[in-house]
Amino acid sequence: MFVNFECKLCDYEQLCSDNKQAPFKCPECGSKWYTLRFLDKPPSKQEFVNIGFADKERWSWALGCNENQLQKKIKQHPNAEWRKAPGGGYQMRIANRTEKKRRMKEANMEEYA
Numbered sequence: 001m002f003v004n005f006e007c008k009l010c011d012y013e014q015l016c017s018d019n020k021q022a023p024f025k026c027p028e029c030g031s032k033w034y035t036l037r038f039l040d041k042p043p044s045k046q047e048f049v050n051i052g053f054a055d056k057e058r059w060s061w062a063l064g065c066n067e068n069q070l071q072k073k074i075k076q077h078p079n080a081e082w083r084k085a086p087g088g089g090y091q092m093r094i095a096n097r098t099e100k101k102r103r104m105k106e107a108n109m110e111e112y113a
Helices: 067-076 097-106
Strands: 002-007 013-016 034-039 058-065 082-084 090-094
Touching: 058 067, 058 097, 067 082, 067 090, 090 097
Parallel strands: none
Antiparallel strands: 002 013, 002 034, 058 090, 082 090
16 A cells, blocks of 8 residues: 655655655645545556646635725736625635745735644
8 A cells, every 4th residue: 555645735745655654744844734645556657746736726815805905906916817706805816826825925925834
């Protein structure tokens, strides 16, 4: 049996030959936010691809704003796409994790695990 360790915070991956070798926290960042995938055989090269930075579109409430703040946010986040949110306000479109991290840095925000 093989175990694939995947850290959700820093996207670190490790393939272990059994469950006893799998770490209980990420060796890179120390996070305890991870998933273990149990496999009968080692994955082929095509299967073993890190998709943490793949495109996964979402609409962000955290990076969103009220209607009266929209012009300031447009200047702060150039080329961002906005939509009117259900219930009022605006949400920012985020294409993938890389863009999310860049937009958070523009807004002086930090990501916590």
